[in-house]
Amino acid sequence: MSGRWSSFTPTSYKIRRAFLFLIILSVVFLLLVSHPTTRTRGYKLLGVSIAPSYNQLRRKVERLPQHNLDLPFPEGKNGRYVKFSVQANFLGWNNCLNERLMNAHLAYVSNRAYVFADYWWAPEHYPFPPAPESGARTPMSALLAGPVVGGSWHPSHPSGPNPPRAISEAWWGTVCPPSSRRLINVEDVKPSIPGGVDHASGQLIFDTWNKILLEATENCIEVVHTSLQIEPFPQIFDLRIWGGQRVLELWEVFSTSPVSTLLRPSEIVASAVEGNLRRGVFHGKTGWGRPAVSNDPFKRMLAIHLRRGDYIEHCRFLASSGSGHYGWSQLPMLPDVANHRLPSPNDPHREEKAFVMCLPNVDETLLRAQQVKQDWGRKNLDILYLLTNESGEFLDNLVAALRHNGWPTVVTTHDLWLNNEQLDVGMAVDMEIAKRAAVFLGNGWSSFTSNVVHQRLVDGKDPMSIRML
Numbered sequence: 001m002s003g004r005w006s007s008f009t010p011t012s013y014k015i016r017r018a019f020l021f022l023i024i025l026s027v028v029f030l031l032l033v034s035h036p037t038t039r040t041r042g043y044k045l046l047g048v049s050i051a052p053s054y055n056q057l058r059r060k061v062e063r064l065p066q067h068n069l070d071l072p073f074p075e076g077k078n079g080r081y082v083k084f085s086v087q088a089n090f091l092g093w094n095n096c097l098n099e100r101l102m103n104a105h106l107a108y109v110s111n112r113a114y115v116f117a118d119y120w121w122a123p124e125h126y127p128f129p130p131a132p133e134s135g136a137r138t139p140m141s142a143l144l145a146g147p148v149v150g151g152s153w154h155p156s157h158p159s160g161p162n163p164p165r166a167i168s169e170a171w172w173g174t175v176c177p178p179s180s181r182r183l184i185n186v187e188d189v190k191p192s193i194p195g196g197v198d199h200a201s202g203q204l205i206f207d208t209w210n211k212i213l214l215e216a217t218e219n220c221i222e223v224v225h226t227s228l229q230i231e232p233f234p235q236i237f238d239l240r241i242w243g244g245q246r247v248l249e250l251w252e253v254f255s256t257s258p259v260s261t262l263l264r265p266s267e268i269v270a271s272a273v274e275g276n277l278r279r280g281v282f283h284g285k286t287g288w289g290r291p292a293v294s295n296d297p298f299k300r301m302l303a304i305h306l307r308r309g310d311y312i313e314h315c316r317f318l319a320s321s322g323s324g325h326y327g328w329s330q331l332p333m334l335p336d337v338a339n340h341r342l343p344s345p346n347d348p349h350r351e352e353k354a355f356v357m358c359l360p361n362v363d364e365t366l367l368r369a370q371q372v373k374q375d376w377g378r379k380n381l382d383i384l385y386l387l388t389n390e391s392g393e394f395l396d397n398l399v400a401a402l403r404h405n406g407w408p409t410v411v412t413t414h415d416l417w418l419n420n421e422q423l424d425v426g427m428a429v430d431m432e433i434a435k436r437a438a439v440f441l442g443n444g445w446s447s448f449t450s451n452v453v454h455q456r457l458v459d460g461k462d463p464m465s466i467r468m469l
Contacts (some may be wrong), residue, residue, distance in 0.1 A: 008224055016393055049051075050420060051128040052421040054138070054142055057139055057142055058139060061170075064167070065152045066113070066150065069174075074112075075164045076165040076175075079175065080166070080219055081113045081167065081221065082106075082110070082113070082222075082223065083172055083176070084115070084219075084223055086225050086234040086235050086236065087100060087103065087117070087235065090123075092122065092447065093427050094431075094448040094450070097144075097237075097447075098237075098450060099235055099236075099242075101148060101259055101263070101454075102236075104116075104259045106206065106210060106213070108147070108163055108258065108259060110210050111214065112164060113163075113166055113167050114166040115166070115168070115169055115172045116148060116149050116167070117140065117169040118139055118167060118169070119138050119140060119143065120329060121135070121401040123135040124310075127424055137451065138424055138425065141266060142268050142421065142425050143269070143425050144269070145264040146259070146262045147166060147262050148164045148166060148263065148375055149166060149257055150165055150167065150407060151165070153165065153258050153262070167260070172220075175220075176219070176222075180218075180220045181218075181220045181221070182220065182221050183222050183224050184217040184222070185225060186223060186224070186231060186234050187224045187226055189208065197233070197238075197240060201249055202246040202247050203250065205236065205241065206250055209236055218418070242450075247328075248328075255457060258459045263455065264447070265428065265432045269422070269428045269429050269432050271422070273433060273436075274421075281296055281415055281417065282301065283409060284382060284383075298436040298438060299438055300381055300438060301384070301438055301439070302369060302376075302381045302385070302437065303439070303441070304365070304441045304469075305386070305387045305388075305434065305446060305448060306386055308394065309389045311443075312359060314358075315445075318358055318445050319350075319351045319355035319358060322345055322350065322351075324342065326444065326445050326446065326447055327450030327451075328449050328450045328457075329442065329445075329468065330444075331453065331457075334467075335459075335464055336444075336467055342354065357443075358469070362401050365398060366401055366405055367442065369402070369441065370405070372439060375464075375467075376465070381438060382407065382409060383407075383409045383411070384402055384407045385434075385437060386399070386410065386432055387413055387433065389413075413430055416429065427448070431452055439465045439466075439467065440453075440466050440467065441467045441469060442469065444468040453466055
C-alpha cells in the first residue's frame with residue numbers, strides 16, 4: 001500500500017477516533033456549562049432532582065450544648081422557654097423569616113429561650129417538585145446561623161452570663177412535655193390591646209406580650225390559637241403590622257438586638273457564595289478550572305431584586321388597592337422613602353406608577369438601573385446581579401439589553417453553581433449576595449427586599465446604597 005494510506009494502521013485509527021471523541025465531548029461540555037439551566041439545578045438521579053435529607057445537620061442540632069436537662073437556670077429542666085406555635089408556615093420563606101426574627105427578639109427580651117422549628121414550604125415554591133403529600137420542610141439552621149437557631153448570644157464571651165439559648169422543636173418536646181406547658185391563646189390577648197388588631201401600635205403590641213412572658217411564672221409557655229375563622233392572622237406580629245408602618249416603631253431596638261447583630265448566613269449559604277466567588281461566576285466566568293479572581297466583585301455590584309412569576313398578578317392587586325411598601329422598606333432613612341418616590345394616594349396616576357415600580361418591563365428596568373448607577377457615583381458599578389424567579393424569554397431579553405446598554409457583566413440567580421442543599425436554600429443565597437453588593441435595588445412590596453434592607457443596615461451599609469424600583 002502506498003500514498004496517503006501507507007501510514008494507516010488499526011492502532012492509529014483508534015487513537016484518532018478517541019481524540020475526535022474527546023474534542024466533541026469537550027465542546028458539548030463547554031456548551032452545557034455555559035447555559036444556566038444546565039448547571040444550576042443541583043444533582044439529579046435518573047433525571048429527577050433529589051431533595052436533601054440534612055441528616056448531618058439535624059444530628060448537629062440534636063447535639064447543641066443547651067439540649068441538656070442538667071444545665072443551670074435559665075436553661076435545663078428548670079429553664080424558661082417560649083414556643084410560638086402561631087408562627088406562619090406554607091408561605092414564602094421571607095414572610096416567615098421576618099416574623100421568626102421578631103419572635104426570637106421578643107423571647108430574648110423576656111428572658112426565655114426561643115423554640116426554633118423547620119420551615120415548611122408552600123408547595124408551589126418548593127425547588128424539588130412535586131412536594132411530598134406530607135409536606136416539604138427545611139431546617140432553619142440550613143437557612144441561617146446565629147442565636148435564632150441556637151447560637152450563643154455572646155460568642156466573644158462564651159463562658160459569661162447569657163440569656164437562655166434557643167432550642168429546637170424536638171428538644172422542646174423533651175424539656176417541656178405537654179403536661180408542663182401553659183397555653184396562651186392569641187385570641188384572648190390581641191383584641192384586648194388598645195387599638196385592636198388593626199390599629200394597636202407596634203410598640204404597644206410588643207410591650208404587651210413582653211409583659212405577659214416576663215411575668216408568667218411557668219417555665220414553658222406555648223402561644224397558640226383556636227381557629228383561623230376567629231383570627232385569620234394569628235401571628236403576634238402579623239401581616240397587618242408588617243404591611244403598614246406600625247412595625248417601624250420597633251426598628252431601633254430590633255436592629256440593635258443580638259438577634260439582628262449576630263445573624264449570619266448558614267454554613268450551607270456561605271459555602272454557596274464563596275464557591276461561586278472562587279469560580280469567578282460574579283465576574284461572568286462560567287467554566288471549571290478557572291483561577292480565582294482576587295478583586296472583590298461585590299464592591300462593583302448592583303444587585304436587583306426582580307420579582308416576577310406570581311408577582312405579575314400580585315402587582316396588579318397591589319397597585320389597584322393602593323398598598324404601601326412592606327416592612328423595613330418603609331424606613332424614613334432610605335432615600336426613596338425620604339424623597340417620596342412612591343406616589344401619594346392623591347396622585348391621579350398612582351396606580352399606573354405603582355405598577356411600573358412593582359413590575360417594570362425591560363426598558364423600565366434598564367432606565368431605573370442606570371438612574372441608580374448614576375446616583376451612586378462613588379465607584380464604578382460594572383457588575384449587575386439579578387435576583388429573580390424569572391427564567392423565560394423576558395429574562396433573556398433583559399440580560400441582552402443590559403449588556404448592550406453598558407453593563408459588561410450580568411449574572412443572574414440561574415448562573416450560580418449550587419448543589420442540592422444550596423439549591424434548597426437558594427433564596428437565602430440570593431439574600432446574602434444582595435447583602436454584600438455595593439448597591440441594592442429592591443421591590444418595596446416584597447418581604448425579601450424588606451429582609452435585605454434589615455440585613456444591609458445592620459451590617460453597616462449606607463442607607464443611600466438601598467434603593468427601590
